[in-house]
Amino acid sequence: MINERPHKKLVTWQKAVELVTEIYRMTEVFPRKEEFGITAQMRRAAISVPSNIAEGLTRKTKKDKLHFLNIAQASLSEIDTQIEISLRLGYISQEVYEGAEMKVIEVEKLLSGLARSIV
Helix, strand or coil: CCCCCHHHHCHHHHHHHHHHHHHHHHHCCCCHHHCCCHHHHHHHHHHHHHHHHHHHHHCCCHHHHHHHHHHHHHHHHHHHHHHHHHHHCCCCCHHHHHHHHHHHHHHHHHHHHHHHHHC
8 A cells, every 4th residue: 555645644634625526516517607717716726725735744844834724724715705706696505605614614723723733
């Protein structure tokens, strides 16, 4: 078995990857005209979260680790905004919105805890 990377064992990273799959599923039904608009933007922001968590955890200094975790946190704020816009445009239902918001909040809390553990 290939040596598993340390970040894959973290619940924070695992939940962030789950958020990515949720965002991909959510945006599959967006209008075709949004393919290079909000769909692409949401997907990039979502992918940024676990990617920056993984990269940050490989860094040697606390400052570098926190820098990448801060980028992940900023990407979560982007997703939060984009989910709100999607709701207002009628691309997602209130139910989908609430489910996505719960996942964003969960990852935010875990990420904040991870950052506190590094300081």
